[in-house]
Amino acid sequence: MEKEIKVSIACMTYNHESYIAETIESFLMQETDFNYEILIHDDASTDRTQEIIRQYEQKYPDIIKPIYQVENQFSQNIIVEYINHRRAKGKYIAFCEGDDYWTHPEKLQKQVEYMEAHPETSMCIHAAKRVEAKTKRKIADIRPFKESKVMTVEEVIEGGGDFFATNSMIYSREKLAIWPEFYFNGVVGDYPMVIFGALQGEFYYMDEDMSSYRVNSEGSWTQREFSTIAKKKKHYAEVARTLDEIDEYTDYRYSQAIQNAKKGHQFYLLLIQGKFKEIRQEEFLDLYNKMGIRYKLTSRMKHYFPGISRLLIGIKLNLIR
Incomplete structure (x- = not known):
C-alpha cells in the first residue's frame, strides 16, 4: 500500500553542484510526524549537479524523485515550477531552489501544523536570512514584520518579490490547483505566485527564521537575468x-x-x-x-565615489572575518 504524502518539496536546480548537497540535506533533516517526498527538477545542468542528485536518489529512492532534463526547459520559456506542481502528491507543496537551504529541522512541521489548524490558509511564508553564497555570511534579514500575522492582499502586492524568501513558501495544492494565465505570462514565478496565493485564501506570515537564501550564487537566475x-x-x-x-x-x-x-x-x-x-x-x-x-x-557614496565605497566595504569585510 502506497504511503500518504502530506508535503511535496519542489526543488528546481541548474548548475548547483556547489550547493545541491546542502540543499538536499536540509530537506532530509526535517523532523515531521508525516511523510514527505522530494521532487527535484534538474534543468539539464552542465556541471556535476545531476551526479550528486543521483547519489542521493540511490540512498533515498522512496523519498527523492528527480527529473533529469536533457534539454534546458527554462530557455524554451517552459515554466519549470509547474512541472513539479503537476506531479506532486502532497496536500501541501513547499518550495526551495537548488542553491538555497532550510535551517530549522521543524520548518515543515510548524507550517503544516498551522495550516492544518487553519484550513482557510492558502499559503504560509516565514522569516529567513539573505546570505553570501560561498561564505554563508549573513547579509540581511528577510523579515517583513516583527510578529506573525495574516497578511492582506495589498501587503503582499506592495511587498514585491524581495518581501519574502521563496524557500519559505508552502501552499495548499487544492487551493492553488489551477494556476492563472498571468502566472504563465510572467517573467518570474515567485511574485505572481504569492499574489495568486493571497487571492485564494488567507496568507500567513510566520515570524520565525527557518531558511537561508543565497545571494550571488553561481548559476542563479539573478546572476543570469538580473x-x-x-x-x-x-x-x-x-x-x-x-x-x-x-x-x-x-x-x-x-x-x-x-x-x-x-x-x-x-x-x-x-x-x-x-x-x-x-x-x-x-x-x-x-x-x-x-x-x-x-x-x-550610502547610496550617494556608491554612486559618486565608487572607489572609496569599495574600499570601505573591503575594510568592513576584513574586520568581520
Whole structure:
C-alpha cells in the first residue's frame, strides 16, 4: 500500500553542484510526524549537479524523485515550477531552489501544523536570512514584520518579490490547483505566485527564521537575468505588465496597491542609477522620505565615489572575518 504524502518539496536546480548537497540535506533533516517526498527538477545542468542528485536518489529512492532534463526547459520559456506542481502528491507543496537551504529541522512541521489548524490558509511564508553564497555570511534579514500575522492582499502586492524568501513558501495544492494565465505570462514565478496565493485564501506570515537564501550564487537566475541596469529595466517592465494583468484578473479591486508596487519599482531603478534629483520629485517624495539617512548617504557614496565605497566595504569585510 502506497504511503500518504502530506508535503511535496519542489526543488528546481541548474548548475548547483556547489550547493545541491546542502540543499538536499536540509530537506532530509526535517523532523515531521508525516511523510514527505522530494521532487527535484534538474534543468539539464552542465556541471556535476545531476551526479550528486543521483547519489542521493540511490540512498533515498522512496523519498527523492528527480527529473533529469536533457534539454534546458527554462530557455524554451517552459515554466519549470509547474512541472513539479503537476506531479506532486502532497496536500501541501513547499518550495526551495537548488542553491538555497532550510535551517530549522521543524520548518515543515510548524507550517503544516498551522495550516492544518487553519484550513482557510492558502499559503504560509516565514522569516529567513539573505546570505553570501560561498561564505554563508549573513547579509540581511528577510523579515517583513516583527510578529506573525495574516497578511492582506495589498501587503503582499506592495511587498514585491524581495518581501519574502521563496524557500519559505508552502501552499495548499487544492487551493492553488489551477494556476492563472498571468502566472504563465510572467517573467518570474515567485511574485505572481504569492499574489495568486493571497487571492485564494488567507496568507500567513510566520515570524520565525527557518531558511537561508543565497545571494550571488553561481548559476542563479539573478546572476543570469538580473545582472545589469538594462536587464533590470527589462525585468521591471515585464513585472509591470504582469501586475496590469493581475489588475484586470481581480476586476481592479487592488489597483491602488498595484500602482504603489509599480511606483516602488520605478523608484528602485532611479536609485540604483544614481538619479537622486528624480527620486526627490513629488511623485516619489513619500518613498524618499522613508529612506533612512544612513541609506541615503550610502547610496550617494556608491554612486559618486565608487572607489572609496569599495574600499570601505573591503575594510568592513576584513574586520568581520
